[in-house]
Amino acid sequence: MSEKRFTEQMKAYGQWKSDLVTNIGDYQKWLDANGMGSPEDELRIYESLAALRSDKLTIAFVAEFARGKTELINAIFFSEYDRRLLPSEAGRTTMCPTELFYDAEHQHAYIRLLPIETRLNDTSVAEYKEDPIHWSSMELDLENPDNMADAFQEIVKVKKVSRDEARRLGLYDDSDSHLNNPDGSPPDEIEIPLWRHALISFPHPLLKQGLVILDTPGLNALGSEPELTLNMIPKAQGVMFIMAADTGVTKSDLEMWSSNVKPGRAGKEKGLVVILNKIDTLWDDLKSREQIAKTINEQCGKAAQTLGIDLSTVIPVSAQKGLLAKIRHDQELLTRSNILALESILANEILPYQQELVRDHVKGDVGAMVKQSCDLLASRFHSVKSQLQELSGLSGKNNEVIEHLMRKTREEQVAYHKNVESFNANKKILSDQSKQLLALLSLSELDKLVSRSRESMTGSWTTAGLKNGMKTFFDGVSNMLTQVDDYSEQLNRLVTTVYHQFQSEHAIQGVEPVLYNIEKYVAELRKLEEEGEAFRNSPVTAMTEQSFVVKKFFITLVSHARNIFFKAHRDAESWSKAVMSPLVRQIKDHKEQMDKRLENLRKINESRDTLEERIAELKKQAVVLKKQHDEVNNILKVINRPLNQQTVPQRQQPAA
Template sequence: MDKMRFQQQLQAFEQWKSNIIHTIEEYGPWLEANNMSTPEVQARIQNTLETLKNDRLTIAFVAEFSRGKTELINAIFFADYGRRLLPSEAGRTTMCPTEIFYDSERNEPYVRLLPIETRLQDTTLSQLRKDTKQWVHYPLEVGSAEQMEAALKEVMQTKQVTTEEAMHLGLYSADLHPHQKRAPKTIEIPKWRHALISFPHELLNKGLTILDTPGLNALGTEPELTLNMLPSAQGVLFVLGADTGVTRSDMEIWQHHIKGFQSGRQHGLMVVLNKIDTLWDDLRDQHEVEEAIHLQRAEAAKLLGLKERAVFPVSAQKGLLAKIKNDTELLERSSLLDLESYLADDVLGIKQQIILDTIGSDVGQMLDNSRSVLSSKLNNAKRQLEELEELSGKSDDIINNLMEKTRQEQSQYMADVESFQQSRLQLKEQIEKLRAALDLDTLNEIIARSRKEMSSSWTTHGMKSVMKQLFEEIRRNMHSVVVQSDQTRKLIRGIYRKFQNEHGFAVVQPRMFSIVKFRVELELLHQEVEVFRNSPITTMMEQSFVVKRFFSALVYRAGEIFSRASKEIDVWLGSALEPLVLQIRDHKEMMEKRLTNLQKIGRSRTTLEFRIAELQEQYTDVAKQLTALRNMSNRINSRQPLRPGERPYPKLVRKRKAS
């Protein structure tokens, strides 16, 4: 198998995404040219484009210490560098969560490190990312192997602090070390809390981000890792050691920090049984070695509750060595290629589906609606053509009767438009109820009250009870949002259905807001709160530090979920009726045009032939535009990544004005 499989697939994926972006970029001007656009529609298109352009593919590596995780990253992604890009030595390990990517905005390589002391601040990691003054910045000189090696080794640095300092930072509790007769005077702790490495590598330039998370300590004390970073990754590789098997700390990471948020995920979760070379034994034949590896794999799968095909026995060290030395036999024996192949197919497949879902729920739906409207225009033009062709040689009485019938239809239609305005008022009242359920000021008052109660609590039990009560109240608020959003959706659908049933409007799907993803996020957050609340580490920590961590990570995340839901609802409500408003306008203009034509035909029969020719040209033009939209829809919904170098699709047919 080609050892560049993942790189080639990623390149094809990026080209596929580029062609989708190109198509969406054409759609905005097309809407403008066809008088089917609004500022809200253009804003939605631009938002989708920004999301696609800034979108990254994230693969997270999770493991307890000394499982060979950093070596695995080197072997899969950086072997073509000809050496270990990331430091990976016996007895040395990554001490803080590390993100490896390329900063295209700054367009420079660097290592940026966040001091461990920032744990004392009442600030989240996502907030700190934006505050560059808090980070220590080291430029990376890619031409100097020695300078890069020295800069990258900073990630491993530790420092000695007093036991009291470690306790304040939430990194030590005597109760967690019962075997110690007395607490040591100093404790070794990580020097850095988080690391950002910007490196100009081909894969990173294409939008790949690698998240390297150290063991149980970091996952347990930095909730944002398990609340935000790991769940948002398209691939999560949990690395075990074949020399250790599944240890107690491995199981704790799996059960508390991976399995919970991954419970609904069918793809993108892989377990790597690393260091299988420790089972290679020259005194046993190959069959015996393979049997020993198979038993290790089966045992790991059983303990973790997975199917065996999701567990990959590999030797990262031998795989890296084989790639550097171009040793095909050793590479095959390392089994690294099986893992790479799975990454290429499974993880990129997940990413592609996420993009298709994102586009489908927004621009894809807009495209479908545009096609429905054009189909309706095509049918209307065809009906008018047939109507006018039947008038040839007919008497004035028939034309007058047709005009009278059209006036009656127009009168009824205008009455329904008045009814539409009343429905808008009813919708406005329902919207107020929905916004009240999502009121962020009310939520902040609840949070502030709970924080005061926690800080003044005399016992750990009392403090934990406040945590539980707070999240129960937040969940009740979310339930109210669910109820009110469902009522709003029903009302909007009813407004559309009236015009579709009574006036033959094209079946256009209004943009709908789904609270489900926010509710799921909140439930996952609640699970994490329960882990934090019941953790022995929480019990041992200083009360002031527990309050800080709880509110800066967990409660902040709840507020952020409500804030994003509120913003998304505002966007939804601002555009939910737009497709119908456009249809009402077009239908009104069509009826007025039809009545005017009949009046002109009644006065002069020469107008009849002119209008028939005009409608025929209009019919042909709308048919061309409909074909163009079908092509756009096919391109956006395409699941097959392009091959590198494949030619782009032709431009859209532009609308010609009817004479």
Template sequence: MANEDFFNNVQAYGQWKRDLVSTIEQFQDWLNTTGLEDSEQSLKIYETLQTLKYDRITLAFVGEFSRGKTELINAIFFSKYKRRLLASDAGRTTMCPTELFYDVDDPKAYMRLLPIESRLEDTSITEHKQHPINWTTIQLDINSPEKMAESFAQITKTKPVKAVEAKRLGLYDIITDNNGSEISDNKIVEIPMWRHALINFPHPFLEQGLTILDTPGLNSLGNEPELTISMLPNAQAAIFVLAADTGVTRSDMDIWRRHLKSFRRNRNSGLVVALNKIDTLWDDLKTEKEIKASIQRQCLESSKTLGIDSKHVFAVSAQKALLGRVREDTDLITKSNLPKLEQVLSSDILPQKQNLVRNTIINDITDLMKSSKSILFGQFNARKKSIAGLGGLSGKNENVIYNLLKKTREEQQIYQKNAENLHASRQILLGQQKKLNNIIALDKLDEHINQARTTMKGSWTTTGMKSGMKLLFDGLSNTINEADKQVELTNRLINSIYTRFQNENKEEGSELKAKLFSVDSYKKEIELLYEDAEEYRTSVYSTLTEQSFVIKKFFISLVSRARNIYYQLNQDSDSWTKLALTPLVHHVKAHKQELQMRMDQLKKAGDSRNNITEQFSKLTKEAKVLQKYLIDLNAMIKVVSEPVTAENKQQKSNQAPSK
């Protein structure tokens, strides 16, 4: 069954991450044992392990009210409880964004609810997550589906307030009467009770690192900018849910165009459409063939309207799938067509996430491993040469040994000069790093942000406020472009350092490759954020909503995200420059040790021929140890380079790398 396939692949992804963690920890021990460890490498390894620990795959369910998003979640993930776990009955709808996940630091099941009044604060949801005291916490009884369902019903709750209070909370655009006219400030209206919900739940999918994001309908999407500007774009996959009986409505199209553009920018990567409620098209007066044709037409019409390939549109019935799984009715499950949707989630989305992890995390560790391998291989070859050299010394006279000592001292002088050149190069690189740090300095960015905030708050007009928004993001774009130019200069410097080293040390340095840096990904993020800022700036929402609230949300949702991008750029560029010349430093250090070892051998050989046999035996043992280190490292490189598949999951779990 596809549900089982989906679980197996999610589990395989989780096993792949555990194997990575085990192997990276093994690599850290390997570095300690071989003497190749340094503080910068250890920090990089620690950061990688922390990232893998908290890494999650986020799957978002997006759509208009009453399209069956929550029912779809119940059918895919919670059917084993033999009931609707999340409230999805008629007339009960999700009123706030809800994240379902497994908290590795707090395995006790809980639900945290952020009061709607928190919208008045200058604090983002992301920041609120760091402070559980700001949330209402409900402990969940996982042994009682009924009690859990009762607790989960909280996310459908609303509360009555005066319209003036709703306006103060930034919920202005939904406070209209049936004719679309503005209502009086004293009229009582219903608003969501909660701004956001977090559900920590020990579900097998969630324990493997999957996070489910259930979103409310269009109006709520439009009134929580952080959801649309930050949470949805950061999701690895999204299911856009439509209703088969209505097709693509105007409000559906509005969500598609405005809130799923981050996926459509990537050629619909990670995006699928679920045409839900196909059971409404099941007609006893029609043949099975006619029903299938009707459903197929609706799929084609939907794909055409959305401008997406029809292979990304799946006609399903979440309600019938849930019913089929509760009753263990395989025919009904098959007829619901949900297994086909689950199959694409399994086969397409998980590999995309793995590639993302590999490109953003694992490649750096692989580079460290390969650099260490190059150094150790050089040591191994040096031992072999020394062994061969000692074999030839047994019959040599003192004059020959003296000449070899002289030659080795000359090599030491050359490498001393190389070491001095490398030190000078590091100083030049530090100068380039300071220039880059000065361009992207967070204190300068914060000063720029605070100045923009003051200017916008002091503006008497909406036009002036919007102009301030544009100027701020123009400045952010200019800064990233300036950083791009400085990084290019630094890349050229690093390339020249490596080229010079390779020319001076053709044998030892031939395998060393400079690791260059690029701001392209950060630049792209700023460009996309600029587009989001322009849309927010020119929207009806920012025109009609109270100016102070618009400014507050602008800084919480957009500017804070821009600052996070610059923070990450600072961290990554700093790590890059610190590690950029590490392979060369290690090679120089290792070669110095090799030359000193050779000097000691020659001196002992000159003192006594008996020392030659002793040194020969010692070097042979050292070469065998180094060879074993290389074999171990090759095995680690293989693990981190291996793709994740459900087929090898069991084998991997039985043969996890030993520490």
């Protein structure tokens, strides 16, 4: 088994995505060239391509401050700069959540910083991201790593503000007694981060392939910025939770684990990596390697026990020695640091998992469209073949037989017209019912629910009030979704019946409709609720000024839920527009073929010479259809191609 390094694997993943993009582009061109596309198809393809191009693999580093998150990021991803790129030093810890990525739209490297004062507004960080005007922006000089490292110093910057100011920002609470002066009096000034969030874009090869790294500050920051816990961390494909060997598992480590890490990973355990960092602090020269290995293993065991997880899932590493070893090309030290074990998990577990998700998505979306095109062509081919058979059987037959066939075709035409009428009536019913479906997913209804939930908090932004508010909100959401689910089931049944009825009455080969499914949005909302519950129950909410955090939390929760609703609504809308198109196309095909058949029979009836001509024509058509079918089928094959089956390596413990 070959175990690929993360960098290689990421490159292969990028290549795979770009092949898919080309393939989908081919399909798009094919639709155009053959006049088989519709505006809805165009839109769906466009969205799929956009989703593929903007696909990101986010790895979040979550831990209490000074556990070595930033050092690990330096060691895993940025060692080729031969220096410590992001600031990681004793006493100067990352103060604001920092995202490292590549912004392909603005092709220059920059660092953007959101002032801490924006906390006073009700706008979420996600919303601020849409609007660069609120950010303070600096260009990065890529030729000059010193300059880059200097610019990165911004993310550790702090400033002193009055106690009142800190309180207003939700960064100080009278219960924060650990900040008191030695005589017990509260401090006059509080040190707070200068920035609320940092975005760093630069063209590192991994970032260019779609890797996003989220570096977070400690527990305090997570407590005061619910968006991290509710949105950014759960959305990450990989979460690295880090403890340190020199401190062991502390109370706040544990708190962070149970409030901020574990709940967001429910059902996504694959992406969670638990790390015991700084094992070099246990490298005692007076002990043998075996003794050291034993000590490290014991520490991992203790950590695993405290967190309630399996020992084999705790990876001991030394970020600092890993970085040093990579810079010095010291193979022995690199092995000892065990950094490569982490890379291997990223490369062989987290990345393939994301690839599977992306593939399933493309398969379900564009794949379903391509399949419909394929089926439609098969159905055309089938009908040409049967006409061909019919005509071939006519040579040597008398006019009576031909007239009989003409009569039969005319009867079919009459039946067809009747069926088309009933099809149009059904289509109208479907369109009305789709409107009802959209109404059930209405955002204004959701907003009414939000107001009711706010009211049921009885105006108090406390955790007790929040409990009522959240209950009202999620009960309401769940109620709305149950209705949507029932309704869409009914709609799906109608769609299927309309398809099958027409096809069976006219002996047309089956093209299956795509059904509407709300399940994935229900699952997303359920997850949001779980994360919300965990956060609400966490002691973190009690640490900073309550009303502040509770309010921010509620706003984040609602905006996230609103976003999920929005997506479900948009999906339902484009579904309802596109669901009947394949059948409409098939019906049109069928009509054309009947007309053509009648005309053929008429001409043959007049002169037997035309028979051979018609047969030759149909044969030509069959060849063209076969070719078209093969072309589309090849596109479908690429989309459905299984990913390279990899044996996932067992996570292994290092030799000390």
